[in-house]
Every structure is written in C-alpha cells, then in structure tokens.
Amino acid sequence: MFGPSRIRIGFMGAFALLVMQGCEGCGDQVLAHCVDENGVVVDDGKCDADAGDGAAGSLADGGEADAGPAPTVAHVFVYRWWYGGHTPIGSTVPSAGGSYVHPAGGVSVGRASAVTIRGGFGTPGGVGHGAGVGE
Amino acid sequence: MRRAIVDKRDGWEETVAGQGLLYHTAGGIPYWDEGACYVFTPSEIDRLEVATGELWSMCLKAAEHVIERKRYAELGIPASAVPLIEYTWEAEPPALYSRFDLCWDGSGAPKMLELNADTPTSLLEAAAIQWLWLEAVFPGRDQFNSLEPKLIAKWKELIGGSYLFPGPIHFAHDGAIEDRMTVGYIMKTAMDAMRELKTSRPIVELRMDQIGWSWWRRRFEDLADAPIANIFKLYPWETMTGQAFGEHLAGTMRRMHWIEPAWKVLMTNKGLLAILWELFPGHANLLPAYLDGPRGMTDFARKPRYSREGANVQIVRGGQVLEETGGAWGAEGHVFQALALLPDFDGNRPVLGSWMVDQDPAGLGIRESEGLITGNTSRFVPHYIDPKSPSGTGSYRDNATGRAS
Numbered sequence: 001m002f003g004p005s006r007i008r009i010g011f012m013g014a015f016a017l018l019v020m021q022g023c024e025g026c027g028d029q030v031l032a033h034c035v036d037e038n039g040v041v042v043d044d045g046k047c048d049a050d051a052g053d054g055a056a057g058s059l060a061d062g063g064e065a066d067a068g069p070a071p072t073v074a075h076v077f078v079y080r081w082w083y084g085g086h087t088p089i090g091s092t093v094p095s096a097g098g099s100y101v102h103p104a105g106g107v108s109v110g111r112a113s114a115v116t117i118r119g120g121f122g123t124p125g126g127v128g129h130g131a132g133v134g135e
Numbered sequence: 136m137r138r139a140i141v142d143k144r145d146g147w148e149e150t151v152a153g154q155g156l157l158y159h160t161a162g163g164i165p166y167w168d169e170g171a172c173y174v175f176t177p178s179e180i181d182r183l184e185v186a187t188g189e190l191w192s193m194c195l196k197a198a199e200h201v202i203e204r205k206r207y208a209e210l211g212i213p214a215s216a217v218p219l220i221e222y223t224w225e226a227e228p229p230a231l232y233s234r235f236d237l238c239w240d241g242s243g244a245p246k247m248l249e250l251n252a253d254t255p256t257s258l259l260e261a262a263a264i265q266w267l268w269l270e271a272v273f274p275g276r277d278q279f280n281s282l283e284p285k286l287i288a289k290w291k292e293l294i295g296g297s298y299l300f301p302g303p304i305h306f307a308h309d310g311a312i313e314d315r316m317t318v319g320y321i322m323k324t325a326m327d328a329m330r331e332l333k334t335s336r337p338i339v340e341l342r343m344d345q346i347g348w349s350w351w352r353r354r355f356e357d358l359a360d361a362p363i364a365n366i367f368k369l370y371p372w373e374t375m376t377g378q379a380f381g382e383h384l385a386g387t388m389r390r391m392h393w394i395e396p397a398w399k400v401l402m403t404n405k406g407l408l409a410i411l412w413e414l415f416p417g418h419a420n421l422l423p424a425y426l427d428g429p430r431g432m433t434d435f436a437r438k439p440r441y442s443r444e445g446a447n448v449q450i451v452r453g454g455q456v457l458e459e460t461g462g463a464w465g466a467e468g469h470v471f472q473a474l475a476l477l478p479d480f481d482g483n484r485p486v487l488g489s490w491m492v493d494q495d496p497a498g499l500g501i502r503e504s505e506g507l508i509t510g511n512t513s514r515f516v517p518h519y520i521d522p523k524s525p526s527g528t529g530s531y532r533d534n535a536t537g538r539a540s
Contacts, residue, residue, distance in 0.1 A: 031351075088350055088352065089353070112350065112351040113351045113352070115350070116347035116348065116349045116356050117347060117348050117349075118345060120379035120380030121343040121346050121375055121378050122307075122309050122310075122343025122345075122370065122378075123309050123310065123344060126309055126342045127309050127310045127311045132256060132308075132309065132312075132369075133254060133309050133311070133369070133371055134255065134256030134257075134314050135255060135256065135442075
C-alpha cells in the first residue's frame, strides 16, 4: 500500500532530516498520513479508496512525482500519502520535516492512524505492591 | 464520643476480604481493626455534619478567591495547570467525592486538618465494610454513613442526565491494591446506578500507564485504541500535569471528562488552608495557617502543599521537632498550620474522615494511629451512633453480640 513507484530526489533531504529527528512513540517507523490536496490530514480511507480505482493509486505514493506524465484525471490529485512525524487528523502537515515520497527500502513505514503511544501517565507497569497515590 | 473495645467476629479476615477489603492487614498488623470502634451521640454527629458542610462552603469560596485573584503561584501550582483549573471551574464537569480530615474529641469545634478532594481513598472501608460490620455486630444501631446511596444517586444523575459524553466510562488507577479497592468500589456504585436506571454503558478499568495517546486522532485512548471520553482516575492532578501526556490535557479538556475535575487540585492543595485562614480568620473550624512560615507559632505542623498519606509532615512543639515523616514531597513548598494534637483515647489517636459526595456531607470514616501523624499504615476503626452514649477519652468495653452497652 505504501510502496513507492517514483521517488523525487528533491525530497530526500527533508526526509533524511525526519529520520534523524525521529518522532515520539514511532520507534524506528516513519508515519504515513493520508492528506488532501491542501495537505490536511484526512482519514486513511480516502487514500485507500483512491488506491482501489487504479488511477489514484499511483499518486498515493507522491502526487508531485517528477518522473512520468502529469495525471490527467482531476480527482487523483485529491488524496495522497505524506510521510513524516505525528500530525493529527484535520491538521496541515508541516512544510518541512516530511515528504510525499515513500521512504527508501529498509525504512519501516506505518500508518499514523494506527499508532497509539502509552506510558505518558502513571508508573510503568503499575506500582504493584507499592504505596498508592491516594490520600 | 468514646472509644469502645469490642470482640472481633470469628473469621473477620475472610468476611471483609469477601466484601472486597483485600487490604485488611498490612505487614501482619490489621489495617481494618474491628477490635475497637468509636461511639457517637446523634448530636455529635449533627455537629460533625454541620461543620463539614460549612467547611465545604468555605473551601469553595477559597478556591474561587484563588481563581479570581490568580494566586496560583503562591500555592505552587504550575502555569500549565491553570487553563485546566479555570475551564473546569467554569464548565462544572462531573465531580464525585472528597474527604475532610478533622481533629475532634467530641468537645468544642471540629478542626479541619486538611481536605482530600482529588484522590481520597479508604472509601470502601468507610462506605461498605463498616456498614456491613454494623449490621452484623450492632444491628439496629445507626452510623453516619450515606456514602453508597449518595454515590449511586450521583452516578444516576450523571448517567441518566446529559452530564457525560457518549461512550464507555473508564476507571484508572496506578495499580496499588489500596487504590484499586477504592476505584473498584466507585465502579460498583456506577454499575449499581446503571442497574437502577435500567441502562448500560461499557465500564473499562485500566492502569494510568495503559492510557494511550493518538497523535493522529488527537485523543486519549484505552487498550483497545477506543477513545476515552469519561474517566474516573485515582491519580493526582499535580502529577498528571507534569508527566509526558500532561501537554495534551488542555487540548482535550472540552472533549472529555476527568473525574475528579482539574479544579479539585486547588481544593486538595494544602496551601488552601492558609487561604481559608486569610478569608475566614478565627473561624471555629479552622486552624491558623500560613504559607510563608510559622509566623511566631511554636506549636505547628509543617505540611507539603502536595503531600500524600502523611508523607513529609513535621510536627513542631515548643519550637522542637516532635515527630516527622519521610517521603518525596515538599519541593513544591509548605504550609504551616497551628498544631491540633489528635485526641488520645488510651494511646490511640483518631483522625475523623468526614466525607462529601458532590456537595453533601455523606459519612464518617475513622483512622487511628499511635503517633500524631496519620499515614498509610494507620488503622481503620468503625463507628456507630448510640443515643445514650457517654463521652470520654477512655476505652470502654461494648458487648459485641448485638447490643451496645
């Protein structure tokens, strides 16, 4: 689903920066976000649906690909994948620190929508037989 | 008010464990101690109830004063917590319960030692275990205890009204057994309310560290990655706001209810004792208290503003440290409160936990210790009301076969 069909070299610098910075809770993963034509994160289903009709599927990996002819079907520009750090649904992806190009092989890619980080409250594993926090 | 010696029920450990009190013995010493009880007259209970209601009204005014004058820094409250406090104070999201700790021997006015409004524990013991003890040992007697019906009524109001967001009700704790008992009991009262309402909502229990954050959906989630919209948590607000997920609290506060709400952090802050004394100087139920030092007092208790379970408390008498406890609190600052020595009933010193459910006084739970500081190893001792009870600070023997002496 996230496999690159074309890679735009110009994006690689930003992508490398992203990988070096990492992102909270991602581990070694780069996160794929489905975005609309304005770079606003939308539900993954939009990209999945486009991927299913053939024409849009090729753009899900990067709508601004340098190689190959420009798409001729208008709606194929609407939804595509953006790869970068945590960006919530409804927010616009940052102009720097991410890429519309699928990471090169060897980089783990996961859907941002599937990532839930834990451990931000409480004691890891609970306090067990330790003292409570009540009063 | 008197302390009575009573016979323990045969097999009391199994009995109370079967009722949910798994933490009945700590380090080989009974935490639940039914070998003694406190006996009150109806008029003494009336005085406790009136004092509790009056103290609650004053605490609300003190909290309002702090918010209006923005005196957060004086109480050691971080700036990040202020939007949460102010929003929840105005929006009045669901709030459930609190407990005053009072110093009283039945004479004079009960004195407020502190208010535990955010994460009060010992609820199961106060609401259920001592009531079941009363029914078994002193049937026909009464007890200052309407905790369970009031908690159920409050849940009915929340669930039956439009006070909760759609979806499950989550219940979170940090895993300690004593905290789980309180959370489990609160869950039970919520389920009782749903049964009475003939409705249902999913109930989900989880540990605080199992709460998830989805950046993509910008929401807190449970272990099934389902959204958390209504959550009762037995976990201090002052700790939550300083932890990694604390940064997400303000952005989600309009879409979810944390019970207790964030404004309770003002009520549970011991700095409120000084604000109370400033606003109501000389009130019979208050002790002089100051934020900036003992101000000439030679007999006082120095308490951290965010202490739990009697930790880091220092008792000073005649200018000398009489008793002191360790712990990890105090960096946030202290409050200096005039010393009110807990009464001595044959070497046993009770602190009276006077409960509130929502805005109403709701019951009494007593913990006693040998020392002057009530900590997490103090014993819980039940009580009952006897219209003919004499008062005194000695211990009397009561007939435990069913009739009070």
